[in-house]
Amino acid sequence: MVSAAVDGARLLSRLDSFAAIGGLANGGVDRPAFSPADRQARSLIADLARARGFSVAQDSIANLFIRRGAEIGAPLLIGSHLDSQPTGGRFDGALGTLAAFEVLEALEDRSVRTETPVELVVWSNEEGSRFAPGAMGSRAFAAGVMPAGAERDSNGAELRVAIAETRAALAGAVERPLGFPIAGYLELHIEQGPILEKAGLPIGIVEGIQGTTWLAVTMTGESSHAGTTPRDSRRDAAAALVSALGRLQDAIMPGDPAARFTAGRLVSKPDSINVVARQASCTLDLRHPQPERLAAIDAQIRAVLSEAAISHGCSLDIELLLAASPAVFNADLVAAVETAAERLQLPSQRIVSGAFHDALSISAIAPSAMIFVPCRGGISHNEREFVEPEHVVAGAAVLLGATIDAAHRLARRGPGASN
């Protein structure tokens, strides 16, 4: 067993330094993708890398790579992202990136040579809040091409120019092709949900990322007088919609604890107190870790909506806005994470990520896994985001152990093995 240990104080101090870049008065950060603050954060990690003798590289979408010395061959990537939401937290992305840097330093401190080369990655534009879609860097890496999306931000700045400026700011970085061969991917991230905190556990062994279906639902009936129109003459679009949504709310999540079902937007027209609604719309966000359950609940949603439409004399339109299949992480890498937590005697549970991460894209091309640490109240994408220092250090320690173990496991895999 290789011996190495993270330096918790070094990591916590680094988190403070990076939180100051684009830092907000109350501890949050504003570090949009390809912004001056994002460039400053990238420059700082590149400077830290060079100071340790690590080499720095980037690809055409400005994904940033840091490797120890002259290790060659397809690497195990470890990392996350450094961009943030406009009023984001200091841990989302930065924790996984700086913990990965701490892993490189811990390995370097003890001159550990892993069986598979280990390389840090800082994915570009994970948040997607300035330029959609999110996970842009990892999507591009996995696909080998730029994803289609917004060409300008809300101020008119061009994505193409913003990427070029970001790449130019990292003078002297080695050029890498988009989507070079990798052996695997490990990412530490805050949970962004309440499960670990509620369970009192410092570590989540992430088995995968749940699938997501986004629907836009519109019921169309007919306006009529709220006082004079009897039930059987009504074509009440709002009644049809709420009747169906009420049934679905009472059925989906109470009937399946792994399901997530959210009607986030509700709108009615003509939006008048004494007029039966002609049209009522909502959006639906459905998530489930199992593709067959995702499909079954999707079918249930459509059936209940259709029944309500018929019962209220309305027509129904359902638009599919997004369909993302669940990602199931690689069993070997998940086992490496679990073994690392066990060796450190850190209590853990297996968990499925509710949120998207760069690991979702990368899991399509290489064995991948993630580690979660709890965040206070499950709050993220918010300046109030907070992770206990002991959980920061625990997460980095598990990432270190899992990296060494995964590097060993990956070295024994033949080429073309399943992801």
Place this chain on the structure above:
Amino acid sequence: MVSAAVDGARLLSRLDSFAAIGGLANGGVDRPAFSPADRQARSLIADLARARGFSVAQDSIANLFIRRGAEIGAPLLIGSHLDSQPTGGRFDGALGTLAAFEVLEALEDRSVRTETPVELVVWSNEEGSRFAPGAMGSRAFAAGVMPAGAERDSNGAELRVAIAETRAALAGAVERPLGFPIAGYLELHIEQGPILEKAGLPIGIVEGIQGTTWLAVTMTGESSHAGTTPRDSRRDAAAALVSALGRLQDAIMPGDPAARFTAGRLVSKPDSINVVARQASCTLDLRHPQPERLAAIDAQIRAVLSEAAISHGCSLDIELLLAASPAVFNADLVAAVETAAERLQLPSQRIVSGAFHDALSISAIAPSAMIFVPCRGGISHNEREFVEPEHVVAGAAVLLGATIDAAHRLARRGPGASN
């Protein structure tokens, strides 16, 4: 039995003449209260009255009164209104007003002297779409004072000035005090709903006007991540609201055919597809002819909303926007309407008005009743509003018969008898 008959052709021709005042290209009318078109319609009916030797009077809110010759004593008022919605129909109000004028003429044609004086009334500003509240003239008449409400229209015109201009346009009218003593009130109106048309009946014997409760409901929970937050950590305001509304939609109207329950406005915040709603609001319009059922359903609504709020960890706010008790019309006058329909061999059914009318205000101070005729598809407050000519004439004939009978019945009532 007094003998008199309406002249259907005369009435239909009058309806055409008045529909031209503020007339819209597709047959509707735009004749807002106290507007030049409203003044023109009032002037025309005053001219028609004087041509028959009738006298014209008005009160301080510009309610207009027409009486035959020098009849004295508290009259039976018959009439309706001449103002319209901005894109209103040609029958709403005008039918009842011109049918009442036809009644006066029919009585005059045969020199019939009724046992109670009969007087036509044109109530000011029934619609309330230019200056709220609606039924302004009849409310003021019943209360003896101007109701509180909008002082200016949306263009900044002053109500006070608009009333003064309207009164000044009717030169030579006798001045009447607001709320002078009356013996009773009869009003013919289009149903503005689908019941009579569906039943294939030309006449509705209106027993009363249902009670109305308007509520503004707000559920408040907490925003969270739609993907990561499990059911038991959610405080989903939209889920709480739709769950309650779904139950209420399925329970209230299916369980009580006389109830009308409408959630006309639906709003959620922050109105984002992948964020659990922090706040969800709706308006509720509840109507019922029986006060005890209105109260019972109101209580049911509050209980179901409260249960859903608790079940979803939300707080609930319910604001009472309007509480109007049901009006039960005078049994003698309702019987007079029913007897008139029977004598004319016009099929009818008893019906409760779903919409407000001037008779709601007046029933509080004098015996009142109404007659309904069907309108196509139940459509009103719309340029497509349409009444079959045979139903126009049938309605006027019932109004004539009921007027004569009611004048007889009211003459036999002692002073201080119940309304």
